[in-house]
Amino acid sequence: MKSVLPVVLAGGAGTRLWPLSRELYPKQFLRLTGPHTMLQDTLLRLEGLDAAAPYLICNEEHRFIVAEQCRAIGVEWGAIVLEPAARNTAPAIALAALQAMSGGDDPVMLILAADHHIADPAAFRTAVATGADLVREDRLLTFGILAEVPETGYGYIKAGAGIGSGAHEVEQFVEKPDADTARSYLAAGGYYWNSGLFMFKASTYLKELEKHRPDIFNACQSAARNMSNDLDFMRPGAEFSKCPSESIDYAVMEKTRRSVVLPINVGWSDVGSWKALWEVSPRDSGGNHIRGDVVTVDTSGSLLISEGRLLATVGVKDVMVIETADAVLVAHRDHAQDVKRVVEKLRATKRSEHQTHQRVYRPWGTYETVEQGDRYQVKRLTVNPGATLSLQMHHHRSEHWIVVQGTATVTCGDREFVVHENQSTYIPIGSKHRLANPGKIPLHLMEVQVGSYLGEDDIVRFQDAYGRG
DSSP: OOSEEEEEEOOOOOGGGTTTOBTTBOGGGSOOSSSSOHHHHHHHTTTTSOBOOOEEEEEGGGHHHHHHHHHHTTOOOSEEEEESSOOOHHHHHHHHHHHHHTTSOOOEEEEEETTOEESOHHHHHHHHHHHHHHHTTSOEEEEEEEOOSOOSSSOEEEEEEEEETTEEEEEEEEOOOOHHHHHHHHHHOOEEEEEEEEEEEHHHHHHHHHHHOHHHHHHHHHHHHTOEEETTEEEOOGGGGGSOOOOHIIIIITTOSOEEEEEEOSOEEOOOSHHHHHHHSOOOTTSOEEESSEEEESOBSOEEEESSSOEEEESOBSEEEEEOSSOEEEEEGGGGGGHHHHHHHHHHTTOSTTTOOSEEEETTEEEEEEEEETTEEEEEEEEOTTOBOOEEEOSSEEEEEEEEESOEEEEETTEEEEEOTTOEEEEOTTOOEEEEOOSSSOEEEEEEEEESOOOTTOOEEEEOTTOOO
């Protein structure tokens, strides 16, 4: 058995990184700090560890994104566990621990967030090796981050007596402080940021969870007992949806007498806001981090990201401007934590921009709404090589497909035929139909929908390679 089992928690929403981060495509799936997504970076920094294939825990809506991002970097997973409802970290970790012990093993679990940035992966792997030795004595370890500024966005850990290898008993977990309190922590010393990264044996965690939160333990035990397989994924029993929602900090770490903290200095950030992204990103001589088509005049200390259109700034300082196809955010850097209030307003007014991008990701590729009007809608579809959409029909709309690049295999009624570049076909209302890409390059096509109702819920699926109803 490998010495460490990584468990990657990939269920966050990332509301403070709107408009790039949306509910159906949150920040862990975005390329924010380099050529790989946050999730991919988390998995790649495990290379060189004596580690088993990772467990990943994610929202059911994100299952195909998680699987595809793993495949894209050649990472094989031990399990992808789907949460039917978000229940915070304590239940999610319990599911992983129960699954890990189901075959008789009792691994050391390394609990990782899918959306954190670590600038020094080698130093982190060294810390993990140290932590693995410490937790074999039934300790529950959290990694503490050396605090360099009086940050108010993190919880803190007060270190107690030393236990060797640089680790300490935990004297106290403290909530996110106000600015004056944070400054007093730095002045006093012995306080560390709570990273949300943990290590412990699976059995140790479950014993402490059962002791302090038997309601969570019992619900997760029942859900794990009724776990079922669905394609590449594992679905817990229905009991999980009834489990109390609680973080590992509140449920276990603040109550147990077995918690220890290992301080680390690895260039960690939870990239929890646009200001945090600006802090970990390369900047020009004016202190600006620029991405995309951006022109600046007399601009300094700013984060400027354009996903498409030209973004120009004149005479501004310490601002954040994020441009996407359907939304633009403009905010002062000091108000980075308040971006979530915009998301709350969008949700309260029943708008869709907090939930989806104009480009929507599906297991077969993507679609993007280009134009919408009364009784018609135009979409741009990209179908991955070898991918197939479901065999389906619509009650309220017909569709015209125009192939722009690649080759399409089309099923319409009892006919199957090929549509080449610069050719089109018509799908009548009520016809069973299917689209597939038999080629080795992406298939790009324009889809014109016409009808009395154009919603995505007007899809009746008869066959689907991805297990969707």
